[in-house]
Amino acid sequence: MAESQDELSYSLKREAEKKGFQPVGIARITKSKRIKLRTDALERWIEAGHHADMNWMKAPARIEAEKLLYGVKSVLVVGLNYFTIPENKKPNQLLIGRYAQGNDYHKVIEKRLKEIGKWLQTKRPDSKWKICVDSKPLLEKAWAEEAGLGWIGKNSNLINSKQGSWMVLGNLLSTEELIPDKPSESLCGKCQKCIEACPTKAIVEPFVIDSRKCIAYHNIENRNKDIPIEIQKAMGLWIAGCDICQEICPWNQQKIPISLDPDTQPKEWILDLTAKQAKEWDDKNWQKKLKGSSLKRIKPWMWRRNANYILKNNKFNSSK
Known part of the structure; x- marks a missing residue:
């Protein structure tokens, strides 16, 4: 007997956790007020020239997931924690963003999500899926917020109340109608x-x-x-x-x-x-x-x- 969508959604998130992802969540691809807010903000950001020379930010698929996967209904969003044990800083040691100090996270996340996608296909052979990691045009932080992984802070990073903001994100788009998690609410308050x-x-x-x-x-x-x-x-x-x-x-x-x-x-x-x-x-x-x-x-x-x-x-x- 096939799993219900509830059971499938739960199992899918557990599979993601087994691959080392935390936090994980699911969002339904809908035109929610939150996503519209983030989409409008992106368009204003580009119009103001804040993207500088990063013209790939203008990709239409970034504001319409259907352009990435026909029939998409849900997205599994995963976070990969990259906060490692702080090393004793050496004299004159140069500084490099924490997110890039290990192996190429694009390949790391993509490889693990591919395994999850294959697992999903064994459960739903007729379903389709697509991986999006950073360089793919998707509003990844907005969907992470929608999936309950955290909220977008005033510094534009996604913040999780238990893990902070030291994480990179990955997305598995799916044609399955998965059960969504509760969206996150901002906890930045008046802090600046x-x-x-x-x-x-x-x-x-x-x-x-x-x-x-x-x-x-x-x-x-x-x-x-x-x-x-x-x-x-x-x-x-x-x-x-x-x-x-x-x-x-x-x-x-x-x-x-x-x-x-x-x-x-x-x-x-x-x-x-x-x-x-x-x-x-x-x-x-x-x-x-x-x-x-x-x-x-x-x-x-x-x-x-x-x-x-x-x-x-x-x-x-x-x-x-």
């Missing part, structure tokens, strides 16, 4: 610590990030030879990404579950990287280091560019 902490004032208003002012945008996405001087001066030791608005968040100050997942553990070279190394490594060395990492999005010449700014604007011996 993330807004106040941003050194470049990139959070121009609650929930709105101007990428043109964001350190992470410039040291990862900006393909120009030079980046704005005000960004250069504010980079500090951040050579790839920036976690300042997450580090200051009260929800990340609580006792957060530490990930022991092998795929999220920091690579050794990341924990030892200095500006001198980053500047002197040639393309071949960089390509070797970046193999299997989401950081390969940053081209070798960009690492050297960023390192030059760090050496120029920080008071430590360039020999380091």
